[in-house]
Amino acid sequence: MEGAVKLGLLSVIFFASQINCQEAILHISSGDSYREYCIVHNHSWTPLSETLDDAVQYPLVNWTSTLLCNASGILPDLVKGKALVVTRGECDFSQKALVAQSLGAKTLLIASNEDLTTPSANDSEYAKVNISLALMRYRDFLEARQAFGEGMQVKLYAPPYSKIDPSIAVILLIAVVTVTLGGYWSGAYERDRLNSGVADTEGGDNKADSGQLSLYSPLKVVIFVAMMCGMLVLMYYFYYVLVYIIIAIFCLASASALFSCIDAVLEKIGCGTLSFSVRNWNFSVRSILLAAVCISITVVWAVYRNEDRWIWILQDLLGIAFCLNFMKTISLSNFKICVILLSLLLVYDVFFVFITPFFTKNGVSIMVQVALGPDASGEKLPVVMRVPRFSAWAQNLCGMQFSILGYGDIIVPGLLVAYCSRFDVWIKSSKKIYFVSCCIAYLLGMLLTFAVMLLSGMGQPALLYLVPFTVITSAVVAGCRGEMKMFWAGTTYECRSFGPIYPHFTPPDNRRLNLV
Numbered sequence: 001m002e003g004a005v006k007l008g009l010l011s012v013i014f015f016a017s018q019i020n021c022q023e024a025i026l027h028i029s030s031g032d033s034y035r036e037y038c039i040v041h042n043h044s045w046t047p048l049s050e051t052l053d054d055a056v057q058y059p060l061v062n063w064t065s066t067l068l069c070n071a072s073g074i075l076p077d078l079v080k081g082k083a084l085v086v087t088r089g090e091c092d093f094s095q096k097a098l099v100a101q102s103l104g105a106k107t108l109l110i111a112s113n114e115d116l117t118t119p120s121a122n123d124s125e126y127a128k129v130n131i132s133l134a135l136m137r138y139r140d141f142l143e144a145r146q147a148f149g150e151g152m153q154v155k156l157y158a159p160p161y162s163k164i165d166p167s168i169a170v171i172l173l174i175a176v177v178t179v180t181l182g183g184y185w186s187g188a189y190e191r192d193r194l195n196s197g198v199a200d201t202e203g204g205d206n207k208a209d210s211g212q213l214s215l216y217s218p219l220k221v222v223i224f225v226a227m228m229c230g231m232l233v234l235m236y237y238f239y240y241v242l243v244y245i246i247i248a249i250f251c252l253a254s255a256s257a258l259f260s261c262i263d264a265v266l267e268k269i270g271c272g273t274l275s276f277s278v279r280n281w282n283f284s285v286r287s288i289l290l291a292a293v294c295i296s297i298t299v300v301w302a303v304y305r306n307e308d309r310w311i312w313i314l315q316d317l318l319g320i321a322f323c324l325n326f327m328k329t330i331s332l333s334n335f336k337i338c339v340i341l342l343s344l345l346l347v348y349d350v351f352f353v354f355i356t357p358f359f360t361k362n363g364v365s366i367m368v369q370v371a372l373g374p375d376a377s378g379e380k381l382p383v384v385m386r387v388p389r390f391s392a393w394a395q396n397l398c399g400m401q402f403s404i405l406g407y408g409d410i411i412v413p414g415l416l417v418a419y420c421s422r423f424d425v426w427i428k429s430s431k432k433i434y435f436v437s438c439c440i441a442y443l444l445g446m447l448l449t450f451a452v453m454l455l456s457g458m459g460q461p462a463l464l465y466l467v468p469f470t471v472i473t474s475a476v477v478a479g480c481r482g483e484m485k486m487f488w489a490g491t492t493y494e495c496r497s498f499g500p501i502y503p504h505f506t507p508p509d510n511r512r513l514n515l516v
Contacts, residue, residue, distance in 0.1 A: 022040060022041055022042060022043055022118060022158065023038060023039075023040055023158070023395045023397070023398045024039050024040065024041050024048050024134060024156060024157060024158035024159075025037070025038070025039065025052075025156070025157055025158070025159065025397060026038070026039045026109070026134070026136055026140075026154060026155075026156055027052055027055070027154065027155040027156070027157065028060070028144045028148065028152050028153070028154050029057075029148075029152070029153050029154075029155075030148035030149070030151050030152055030153065033147070033148065035143075035144060035147060035148075036397060037136060037137070037140040037144065037397065038116070038136070038137065038140070038397040038398035038399075039109070039116075039134040039135060039136045039156065040116045040117070040118060040119070040134060040135050040398065041118075041119065041132070041133060041134040041135075041156075041158065042118050042119050042120060042133070044120075044126045045097070045119070045126060045129050045131075045132070045133045046129070046130060046131060046132050046133070047158075048132060048134075048156050048157055048158040049156075049157045049158070050157060050158060050159060050160055051157060051159070052155060052157050054157070055155035055156060055157040056106070056155065057153050057154065057155050058081070058082050058083040058106050058107055058153070058154055058155075059082045059083065059151075059152070059153055059154075060082070060083045060084075060085060060109075060152040060153065060154045061078060061079050061082050061083065061084050061085070061105075062085055062145065062150065063079075063084055063085065063086050064085055064086060064087045064111050064138075064141065065087075066086055066087070067086060067087055067088075067089050067090045067091065067096075068084075068086040068091075068096045068099050068100060068108075069090050069091035069095060069096065069099070070099060071099050071102060071103055074103060076103045076104050079100070079103045079104060079105045080103065080104030080105070081104060081105075081106060082105060082106065082107075083105065083106060083107035083108075083109060083154045084100050084103075084105040084107070084108055084109065085108075085109040085110075085111055085136075085141060086100075086108070086109075086110060086111070087110070087111055087138070088110045088111060088112040088113070088114065088135070088138075092121060093110065093119040093120065093121055093133065094121035094122070094125040094126075094128070094129060096108060096110060097129045097131060097133045098128060098129060100131060101129060101130060101131050105131060106131055106132070107131060107132040107133075107134075107154070107156060108131055108132070108133045108134075109134055109135075109136050109141075109154075110133070110134070110135050110136070111135075111136055111137070111138040111141045112135050112136070112137065112138055113138045113139075116135050116136075116137065116398065117135070119133055119134070119135055132156055134156060161392065161395065162391045162392075163454055163457070164454065165389045165390060165391045165392065165403065166390045166391070167387040167388060167389050167390055167402075167403040168403060168450055170387045170403075171385065171387050171403050171404075171405045172443075172446055172447070172450070174316065174320065174385050174387075174405065175385075175405055175409065175410055175442075175446055176439070176442065176443050176446065178320050178323050178324060178410050178414070179327075179410055179413065179414045179417050179439065179442050180417075180439050181324055182323060182324045182326075182327030182328065182410075182414045182417070182418060183327065183414065183417035183418045183420065183421040183435055183438070183439065184421060184435070185264070185324060185327070185328045186327055186328050186331065186418035186419075186421050186422055187418070187421030187422055187424060187425050187432075187435060189328055190331075190421075190422040190425045190426075191425045194425065194426075213329060213330050213331070214330075214331045214332070214333050215330065215331070215332050215333065215337055215341070216333035216334070216337060217337075218336075218337065218340050221337060221340050221341045221344065222340075222344065224341075225341070225344040225345060225348060228345075228348065229348060229352075232352060232366060232367070232370060233366070235370045235381075236366045236369060236370055239369075239370065239373065240378075240379075243373070243379045243380075243381060244379070246381055246382070246383075247302070247305070247379070247381075247382060250318075250322075250382045250383075251298050251299075251301075251302050253322055254298055254301075254318035254319070254321060254322045254382075255294045255295055255297075255298040255318075256294075256325070257318075257321040257322045257324065257325035257326070258294040258297065258298070258317070258318060258321040259290055259291055259294045260321075260325050260328075261321045261324050261325060262290055262293075262294070263286075263287070263290060266286065266290070271286065297314060297317070297318070298318065300314060301314040301315060301318060305379075305380075305382070306379070306380075308399070308400035308402075309400065312386040312387065312388065312400075312402065315382060315385075315386060316385050316386065316387070318382075319382070319384070319385050319407060320385075322407065323407055323410045323411050323414065326411050326414075327411065327414045327415060327417075327418045328418070330415065331415075331418065331419070331422065332415050332416070332418075332419045332490075333490050334419075334487075334488060334489055334490025335419065335474065335475075335478070335487050335488045335489075335490055336488055336489075336490070337490075338415065338416045338419055338471070338474075339471060341412075341415070342412060342413070342415075342416060342463070342467045342470070342471055343467065343471075345408070345412050345463055345467070346461075346463045346464060346467040349367075349408075349461040349462075349463040349464065350461050350463075350464055352365060352366050352367040353365050353367050353368075353459065353460075353461040354461070367461075368459065371383075371384065371404075371406070383406060383407050383408075384404040384405060384406050384407065385404065385405040385406075385407070385410075386402040386403075386404050387402060387403050387404075388400055388401065388402055389401040389402065389403060406462075408463070409446075409462045409463065409466065412463060412466070412467075413442050413445070413463075413466045413467070413470045414442075416438060416470050416471065416474065417435065417438045417439060417442060417470070419490070420434035420435045420437070420438040420474055421434070421435040423486075423487060423490070427483070427486070433477060433481070434474060434477055434478070434487075437473050437474065437477045438470055438473060438474050440473075441469040441470045441472075441473035441474070442466060442469065442470055444469055445462075445465045445466040445468075445469035445470065446462070446465075446466065448465045448469070449462045449464075449465045449466065452465070474487070475487075
């Protein structure tokens with residue numbers, strides 16, 4: 001039941017209801033008290049009013065003891081001009097509706113113990129039915145009867161579904177802020193590493209840094225993307241097994257990432273720490289308390305991960321931490337690797353969103369099915385940011401509707417943003433020209449993605465827009481500044497040529513850098 005915006009290392013943007021029916025609201029009242037419940041209906045039968053004020057109110061007659069496949073045992077005077085609720089089963093919806101109509105009922109509610117589906121019939125049957133027809137959950141009827149007794153009044157109405165929702169702005173904010181913070185953190189980490197390297201070299205003890213993992217080989221990039229493709233296909237065929245493995249990995253990775261993020265913030269603000277020793281083992285009080293908090297948050301998410309009403313807050317928190325730590329830990333060594341990786345992932349994104357529907361049985365892309373799960377009520381992969389659709393009032397009564405943003409739409413362009421941030425450090429750019437330009441390009445790419453999605457009314461592979469925006473912008477900045485050779489070669493070039501900036505490096509010539 002999720003509208004989406006893109007499934008990342010799974011990757012695409014969606015923004016549509018996944019409930020296969022037309023949701024509406026059942027307003028039940030008695031005196032000054034009222035409650036509202038989810039119902040589903042079919043526009044092919046009598047349409048419902050769009051607002052509560054325009055809806056007609058009817059007394060509700062309880063006949064859930066019958067299936068209403070025929071009129072036997074029901075006096076027309078008891079239901080004439082009223083709303084009638086019966087139990088689902090045996091005969092089809094149109095037969096129940098025609099019987100209720102013949103008895104003089106104005107509205108028919110069918111209480112169901114099964115999943116709510118669109119009440120449908122043969123095309124020839126629709127014209128015969130002139131009363132409102134809708135399905136409701138049987139447990140909702142029992143709750144309403146317990147709250148109001150038998151004197152219930154009902155109204156049925158269907159608020160219009162809006163494509164534009166404030167959740168879009170929240171999703172956009174999460175994406176841009178996470179990419180910006182991740183890139184900044186990567187640059188700050190690189191600055192500290194190089195400063196430490198200078199000190200170590202001058203002291204005669206050159207230590208290898210193990211805090212980052214670097215992708216520097218095109219072959220490794222190709223293997224990495226091929227593994228992603230294979231994993232996505234395996235998830236499509238063995239979803240019900242692999243989903244729990246992915247959940248377990250996410251719990252471990254996100255707890256560690258959240259610890260790293262919060263610890264870095266505490267270190268930055270100068271929060272002191274106490275330590276103690278036990279049998280020559282040193283323990284930090286701050287680290288122990290922080291680890292306990294991070295593990296607790298992750299455990300709460302794991303236990304309540306299917307509670308849509310509020311657990312999305314924890315999932316987004318863990319997801320942001322995961323993306324930030326990933327961008328800080330994994331570094332692309334040069335612009336060439338960035339171009340290869342992002343280009344391959346763009347092709348991967350487009351293929352699994354637009355091409356795979358031609359090969360699946362139900363015509364839905366592999367990316368979508370893996371992102372949202374084959375069963376709407378089952379386990380979901382924790383690889384997306386989720387924000388509830390604030391304007392989807394009727395839909396949220398039936399099941400929470402979300403705008404979702406895949407981690408891949410943050411991490412993949414974020415790796416290029418992080419490289420630009422590190423390059424600014426290498427050339428000592430005080431204005432961080434590469435980093436700022438790439439962040440702006442990412443924002444514009446996201447805005448274009450949302451615009452195309454809303455105009456077309458269909459999900460979009462966001463990397464189709466984000467990759468060209470960020471890659472071309474970075475290349476243009478490097479070309480205009482005359483630094484393309486350095487920008488393209490990256491770390492390897494830095495080690496050969498950045499002597500004027502870091503004295504322990506020896507440049508091959510006296511070339512000068514543009515410092516901004």
